[in-house]
Structure formats: structure tokens, C-alpha cells
Amino acid sequence: MSKPSRAPKHDHEVRDPVHVFIHFDSDERKVIDSRPLQRLRHIHQLALTYLIYPSATHKRFEHSLGVMEVASKIFDVVTREQNISEDVKKALPEIAQPKKLMYWRSALRMAALCHDTGHLPFSHAAEEKLLPVRWDHERLTRELILSDEMASIWRGMTPPLRAEDIVKLAIGPRKASDLTFSNWEAILSEIIVGDTFGADRIDYLLRDSHHAGVSYGRFDHHRLLETLRIVPSPTSVEPALGAELGGIQSAEALLIARYLIYSQVYLHRVRRIYDIHLCDFLSEWLDCGKFATDVPGHLAMTDNEVTTAFQAAALDSSKTGHVAARRLAFREHFKVLYERNPENLSRNPRSGTAIFQACKEKFGADSFRHDSYIQKGAAYDFPVLWTDGSSVSSLALSKTLGAIPLVAIEYVFVCREKQHEVEKWLGENKATIIEKGKVVEDEEI
Amino acid sequence: MKRFKQDALLAETAFRLRARGSWCGETHMQKAVYFLQQLRNVPLGFTFVLYKHGPFSFDLRDELNAMVADGFLELRPQWPYGPSLLPTAVSEELRRSFPKTLGEYGHHIDFVSEEFGNKNVNELEKLATALYVYSECAHDSPRERARVLHQLKPHIPVQDAYEALKHVGQLAEASA
Numbered sequence: 001m002s003k004p005s006r007a008p009k010h011d012h013e014v015r016d017p018v019h020v021f022i023h024f025d026s027d028e029r030k031v032i033d034s035r036p037l038q039r040l041r042h043i044h045q046l047a048l049t050y051l052i053y054p055s056a057t058h059k060r061f062e063h064s065l066g067v068m069e070v071a072s073k074i075f076d077v078v079t080r081e082q083n084i085s086e087d088v089k090k091a092l093p094e095i096a097q098p099k100k101l102m103y104w105r106s107a108l109r110m111a112a113l114c115h116d117t118g119h120l121p122f123s124h125a126a127e128e129k130l131l132p133v134r135w136d137h138e139r140l141t142r143e144l145i146l147s148d149e150m151a152s153i154w155r156g157m158t159p160p161l162r163a164e165d166i167v168k169l170a171i172g173p174r175k176a177s178d179l180t181f182s183n184w185e186a187i188l189s190e191i192i193v194g195d196t197f198g199a200d201r202i203d204y205l206l207r208d209s210h211h212a213g214v215s216y217g218r219f220d221h222h223r224l225l226e227t228l229r230i231v232p233s234p235t236s237v238e239p240a241l242g243a244e245l246g247g248i249q250s251a252e253a254l255l256i257a258r259y260l261i262y263s264q265v266y267l268h269r270v271r272r273i274y275d276i277h278l279c280d281f282l283s284e285w286l287d288c289g290k291f292a293t294d295v296p297g298h299l300a301m302t303d304n305e306v307t308t309a310f311q312a313a314a315l316d317s318s319k320t321g322h323v324a325a326r327r328l329a330f331r332e333h334f335k336v337l338y339e340r341n342p343e344n345l346s347r348n349p350r351s352g353t354a355i356f357q358a359c360k361e362k363f364g365a366d367s368f369r370h371d372s373y374i375q376k377g378a379a380y381d382f383p384v385l386w387t388d389g390s391s392v393s394s395l396a397l398s399k400t401l402g403a404i405p406l407v408a409i410e411y412v413f414v415c416r417e418k419q420h421e422v423e424k425w426l427g428e429n430k431a432t433i434i435e436k437g438k439v440v441e442d443e444e445i
Numbered sequence: 446m447k448r449f450k451q452d453a454l455l456a457e458t459a460f461r462l463r464a465r466g467s468w469c470g471e472t473h474m475q476k477a478v479y480f481l482q483q484l485r486n487v488p489l490g491f492t493f494v495l496y497k498h499g500p501f502s503f504d505l506r507d508e509l510n511a512m513v514a515d516g517f518l519e520l521r522p523q524w525p526y527g528p529s530l531l532p533t534a535v536s537e538e539l540r541r542s543f544p545k546t547l548g549e550y551g552h553h554i555d556f557v558s559e560e561f562g563n564k565n566v567n568e569l570e571k572l573a574t575a576l577y578v579y580s581e582c583a584h585d586s587p588r589e590r591a592r593v594l595h596q597l598k599p600h601i602p603v604q605d606a607y608e609a610l611k612h613v614g615q616l617a618e619a620s621a
Binding site: 091173174177180181183186233235236237238240345346349350374375376377378379381386390391392393395396402405406407408438439440441 | 449450470471472492494495496497498503506507510511513514515516517520522523524525526527528535539542543544545546565566567570600
């Protein structure tokens with residue numbers, strides 16, 4: 001007797017250390033199995049952070065699945081009938097139309113899945129220097145979503161998805177400045193890439209802290225997700241992604257977690273200098289010092305190719321990029337000479353630049369590297385649904401949010417070989433350098 | 446324009462807006478800078494896109510954040526709206542370092558502060574979007590522009606859109 005034939009399986013799931021299970025259907029599995037998504041199995045989420053936090057070896061692939069999961073949860077909460085006010089229904093008519101909601105939920109999930117496909121090897125390391133002018137990873141993501149391979153998948157889905165809609169939601173208005181976003185599309189893109197409650201941020205904080213083995217990025221995301229709402233803005237009729245009053249503490253926890261993990265992991269001084277050494281290596285090793293921007297060229301390049309290259313170059317002084325490769329492979333990284341601090345900043349806001357310039361002039365440019373970063377995006381201001389149905393600014397409600405500092409770093413690094421000599425010299429001359437390096441109007445053109 | 450020169454102009458704008466009674470939150474600064482660039486040709490160099498609340502610059506948002514981090518501006522929360530941006534004592538020193546720049550562009554900042562300093566966010570959104578449409582649809586008739594503005598911001602009635610476009614048109618001609 002033959003076995004009864006089993007109906008094909010349309011619902012699938014994978015295990016995940018952050019969300020336990022991630023579910024997807026057969027259409028979505030085609031996207032997961034596509035080359036742009038599979039490539040992300042070979043792109044480290046946190047670049048070379050594993051050289052400092054050894055277990056931070058997770059990849060963009062599982063993060064992309066996680067963003068899809070979180071984005072869907074946010075969508076389901078904020079579009080739930082009892083969570084939508086009449087004002088919001090009026091401003092966003094799509095929210096009351098089940099067919100449209102189903103379409104946009106699907107587009108949102110696919111945008112979440114694809115949002116990182118344009119990342120270069122080792123993720124964020126020095127995009128500006130390693131891509132041609134006017135290119136960044138968001139533009140590469142856009143090219144991939146619009147590529148022939150993906151376009152045929154979008155057309156075959158039920159319902160078929162418009163690639164342009166996925167582009168908008170995946171990269172948001174900041175990076176798709178040539179596209180016009182409706183209020184509804186702006187909110188959906190905020191669900192993925194938003195500064196405060198974006199699924200991207202929520203997943204990477206949880207996932208990165210899990211894999212790095214630190215507690216800094218953790219917060220009660222289950223509670224937070226349940227309290228998110230589309231809220232009328234305190235100052236305008238156009239709604240935005242915010243939280244109900246009961247969610248303010250979990251939002252505080254999210255933003256504190258974000259501040260701590262940026263300070264302790266993402267902007268760790270040794271991680272930053274490794275990024276710079278990697279950029280030095282790539283600038284020499286790549287053709288014309290740039291990554292390819294065509295789809296086949298992008299898909300062919302992962303962390304594996306780069307790692308193989310710098311490991312080989314480190315062992316052979318005749319190979320291109322040998323010096324930078326040694327610093328990566330043999331942990332011969334530069335050391336911190338100067339670090340941003342309130343005292344120097346109050347005397348001269350460009351103390352770091354002044355010290356970097358003075359050191360280069362005295363000891364030679366090759367021995368120093370300069371690095372700075374200031375937190376981008378919205379501060380900690382988001383709308384909170386007030387008891388009477390109106391909304392108020394989170395910063396007007398929460399003193400905790402107002403007390404979280406903005407993340408800002410600045411480092412000057414020096415090569416190990418000259419470290420002691422330079423430190424001695426700088427100790428004797430620092431005050432003069434900072435004073436002489438003050439902003440002069442005619443030098444600022 | 447280099448960063449500290451830009452920051453000196455932004456701090457001066459916040460200072461003068463507040464002197465005209467502005468709440469001077471992020472939206473007020475966004476719209477003031479848009480008017481400075483688009484109406485008065487002050488080369489601050491920010492890229493604006495049409496977004497929620499009208500023309501908006503993500504670069505400017507980042508720069509205002511950086512100014513808070515560097516101590517040039519501070520946030521003062523006020524119920525129930527978003528916080529005000531206050532120029533600090535540190536920014537006074539920065540502004541003193543750029544006398545020629547402030548001399549060159551100060552009257553434009555005065556113009557914008559005088560014209561828009563007392564406007565609320567809804568009015569600023571309407572006028573800034575009107576200026577956006579006025580510039581982008583330069584060859585369309587006034588009625589057609591009003592229709593476009595209403596289409597972009599359906600909560601602005603066509604007649605209000607028409608009036609706003611007329612007003613920014615007069616300002617643009619006076620500034621030319």
C-alpha cells in the first residue's frame with residue numbers, strides 16, 4: 001500500500017536565539033533562499049568586533065530574519081482595531097482596509113528581510129571611502145531589490161508586490177530622497193528603520209548583546225512592542241510611531257540600552273581602530289580602492305574573500321596591503337593617544353583635530369589615525385499617547401530620557417612603535433596645541 | 446560650508462528665533478533653515494526632502510544633535526510639545542569667532558526670524574511646503590500649485606493653500 005501523499009508545507013519556521021522561532025511562508029522562503037539574502041550568511045553583523053568580543057561572530061542573515069519578525073509584530077500591534085484612534089483612521093485611510101493592510105504587511109516583511117542586503121563585507125566599515133561617490137549600502141540594497149532575480153520573486157508572490165514599495169520601506173526617506181512618501185509609507189518605513197522604535201535597532205540591540213555576551217543591549221522588548229502605537233503628533237495632524245503612556249519605562253530601557261551598547265561595544269576604541277586598519281587594507285587591495293557596485297560583483301564579495309586576502313597578505317611582505325594586514329592578523333593595532341573629554345572640549349571644540357594635525361606635522365602622517373562619531377538621528381523625542389487621546393513629547397514626560405547623553409567619541413590613534421615618544425611630547429605640548437588650534441574664521445571656508 | 450561656520454549660523458538662528466518669541470523646537474529650526482536656504486540663498490548646504498511636516502533635512506537633524514553633544518545647544522523640555530533648542534554660553538564664544546560670517550548673513554537670519562519666529566508648527570509646515578511647491582512647480586498656474594499643495598497635504602484646504610502660496614510668492618519676489 002502506498003503512503004498517503006502529504007500536502008505541501010507552506011508555513012515554515014527556524015529557531016532563533018532572540019525570538020525563539022521565526023515563521024515564514026513559501027513565498028517568503030524564496031526570498032530567504034535568494035542570492036542577496038544567502039550572501040548575508042557571510043557578512044559579520046559587527047565587523048571585526050569578534051577580535052574584542054570573541055563570540056560576536058553572528059551574521060547579517062539571522063539579523064535580517066529577526067528584523068522581519070520584529071517588524072511584523074510592530075505592524076500587528078499598531079494596526080490592531082482597538083489600538084487605532086479615529087484621528088489616526090482619518091489621517092491613514094489604508095489602516096481600515098483589510099486587503100490593503102494584507103498587501104502592506106507582506107511588503108513590510110519583505111522590506112525588513114532585504115533591508116541589509118547592500119552591506120559591504122564587514123558591514124559598516126568605511127563605506128564612504130570604499131564606494132564610488134554617491135554610493136552607499138542603501139543604494140546597493142535598492143539595486144538588489146530592483147534586480148531581475150528579486151523582481152521575478154516579487155511578481156510571483158500572493159499578492160504580487162511592487163518592488164518600489166519594498167525599496168521605500170527598506171531604506172526610508174533619508175536614503176530614498178528622490179521618492180515621495182505618503183504618511184502611511186513614512187510610518188511603515190519608520191517601523192523598520194526608525195531612529196527610536198525601528199525593528200532594525202530593536203533586533204540588533206538584542207542580538208548583538210546576546211552574541212557579544214554583554215547585558216548592555218537588553219531591555220523588555222516584549223512589553224515595549226505591545227505598547228507601540230501610531231500616535232497623533234503633539235504639534236501636527238500627521239501621525240507618527242510612538243508609544244502609549246504605559247510603555248514609557250520600556251522605551252526608556254531601550255534608549256538606555258542603546259546608549260550603553262554604543263559606548264561599550266560599537267564604539268569600543270579597539271574595534272574602531274580595527275575598522276580603520278581594515279579600511280587601509282581594502283583601499284590598497286581592491287581594484288582602484290573601491291568595491292564593485294554592479295549586482296554580480298557585489299554578490300561575489302563577502303567577508304570570506306576579504307579575510308582570506310588579509311590573512312595571506314599578513315604573511316607575505318610582497319603582497320599588497322601587507323602592513324595593514326599585519327595589524328589586523330597579528331593584533332598589532334594602533335593605540336589611543338587622545339580621547340574626547342569635556343575639559344578639552346570646553347577649551348576648544350576641535351581639540352582632537354588640532355592634536356591630530358600637530359602630531360602628523362611633527363612625526364609623519366603614517367603613524368596616526370583620527371576617528372570621530374556623533375550619534376545621528378532623532379534625539380529621545382517621540383510622541384506618547386496621553387490619557388485624553390492627545391499626545392505629548394516623551395521628553396516632556398520623562399526626566400530619564402532627558403538625562404541620557406548623546407553618544408559622541410573622538411580618538412587620535414598612534415602606532416605602537418612611536419607611542420611612548422609621542423605621548424611624552426604631547427604631554428609637554430598639549431595645552432599649547434589645543435589653544436593654537438582654536439577655530440579661526442578665515443580658515444573655515 | 447565648513448562645520449563650525451555652519452554651527453555658528455545655526456546657533457545665531459536659534460538665538461534670534463527665540464528673541465522673536467519662537468518655541469524654537471526642532472521643527473522651527475528645520476523650517477527656518479529651509480527658508481534661509483531656499484528663500485534667502487544662505488549657503489548652509491543642507492539637503493531637504495518633502496517629509497512629514499513639509500520640507501525636512503536629515504543632515505540638519507544630525508547637525509543639531511552634534512551641536513547638543515558639543516555643548517553649543519541644549520534641550521529644554523516643555524509640556525506638552527517637543528523640547529526647545531537653547532543656544533548655550535559655549536555657543537556665544539563660537540558665534541564671536543565668526544564676525545564676518547554673521548555680518549554677511551545676519552540680516553537674512555533677521556528676516557526669517559521676523560517673518561516666521563511667531564508662527565506655530567502647523568503654520569510653518571504650511572508655509573514651508575508652499576515654498577517647496579512654489580519652487581518645484583515654477584511654471585504652473587497659482588491654482589494648479591494650490592491643488593498640488595492640497596494633494597501633498599490634504600489637511601490644508603485649497604483656499605488656504607492658495608493664500609499660503611501667494612504669501613511665499615511675495616516673500617520670494619521681495620528676496621530676489
